[in-house]
Amino acid sequence: MVTNKLGEWAKARLMELAKEMDLRLNKYWDEEIEKNFGFNPTQKKLVHKILCHSKEHNLRSAKRARSAFVIYGYRLGKKLKKSKNQKFENMEGVWRAAEAVELVHTALLMHDDFMDGDKIRRGRPTTQEFFGEGDAHYGDTMAVNVGDAILCLGFERLLECSSDREKIQRIMKQVLRGITNTAFGQAYDVSLSKIGEITEEKVMSLHRAKTAIYTYENPLMVGGLLAGLPEDILEILSKYSVDGGIAFQLQDDVLGVYGNEEKIGKSANSDLLQGKVTLLVVKVMEMGTENQKEALLKVWGKLMAEDGDIEAAKLAIRESGAHTYSVNVARKYAAKAADTAASLRGKGLNEEAIDYLEGIARYMVEREV
Structure with missing residues (x-):
């Protein structure tokens, strides 16, 4: 229970932003999955599996504290009339930057879980567990590989946040x-x-x-x-x-x-x-x-x-x-x-x-x- 009123309000804003971020990330992943990279059916099937797992992993219940810091770091510089119910509009580039931060976070979590040998992340199997059923080495390899791929997707998204x-x-x-x-x-x-x-x-x-x-x-x-x-x-x-x-x-x-x-x-x-x-x-x-x-x-x-x-x-x-x-x-x-x-x-x-x-x-x- 947060006793501080400002803390309670900030918690509520964080939860609202998390909902918006989840919607945007869901759309982002659907677009990535639609691209369906691969040069033969087997490769396409594997990439599809990787992207679907990455989407599911990225969209697991989370605070989204990092993306909220992107939003409010930006808002800090905007001299707008104070409004506790402010809606964020015309901020597509900022939202893309926030998405990028969440993608990077997911990538590093995959690597972290591999290093720690964790089996569960946010109530679901970690990446090495998901891919490693019956072959632990393959699962570990995929955790590193998939994490690397999502890290690059995050950097790509970050490059799209401004034309400057x-x-x-x-x-x-x-x-x-x-x-x-x-x-x-x-x-x-x-x-x-x-x-x-x-x-x-x-x-x-x-x-x-x-x-x-x-x-x-x-x-x-x-x-x-x-x-x-x-x-x-x-x-x-x-x-x-x-x-x-x-x-x-x-x-x-x-x-x-x-x-x-x-x-x-x-x-x-x-x-x-x-x-x-x-x-x-x-x-x-x-x-x-x-x-x-x-x-x-x-x-x-x-x-x-x-x-x-x-x-x-x-x-x-x-x-x-x-x-x-x-x-x-x-x-x-x-x-x-x-x-x-x-x-x-x-x-x-x-x-x-x-x-x-x-x-x-x-x-x-x-x-x-």
Whole structure:
């Protein structure tokens, strides 16, 4: 339950935008499927299967937070009369940019699921599971291949968002550099395999490199660059993205252990069993008793851990104070992001967009999905 009224309103706007984005993505995929690439019937059949799976994967229930940041990053630069029920019209290029961000997101999820060995994504089989029935290697190969293809489709869509070549060049450079840094962040993530070497500082660096850039900064910058926002405003958005992105990921990590599986669309045990690097884990090792540390280590990174041991580890996280600590840190970063958004007032920018950025920062640490 979001107690902050601005957060409640931002959540409602996000849900409205998600519906519109799903309609647009559905149309986009239908057009791609209609192209039916291939030089013989067998190839055409395979490509059709790939595109149909990609459409289904991309249209699974999702927050669409990234595409909403594109929209509101753009709206920020439009000095329109404030309207909480503003309809977005004559923004085809901006919507295409938002679609591109969602395509890139789906591609990276496919790669991420392959690296993590996940079987479920948003309540449905991951790409390697979909293609790998009876042949795991083929499934893994297809997850990489299909992810690469959708990544390119995303870049292609991004090139269609403006006729201004200089603007497109800067947007592409922003997105490509952001994805590159996200890849470096992922490499850092998978290298942090020894629990005793993981610190709070390393966790925050990881969240900044992956989530802050990829989920917040890149889409906001795309929208802001399309709107022609000045450099000083882009710098404020970058600062907002760091704090907001860290808060977002900290909440994701809490949900990854304690979330409702139907709502989060995956197992609430997988983060622990896969040895995911989180602040929860770090703080148990710093603050917990020997018994609590032992309970965590019994399941962290142990894919075959028993249910009773998993529940004991979750209890240890709570009783050690690690859960409360992580939640409080997330709220601190969310408050910093909200304050940064509020600092945009009085600069001749769109007030509705500022409201959204401030409200969504608060909502992201109260959400259940």
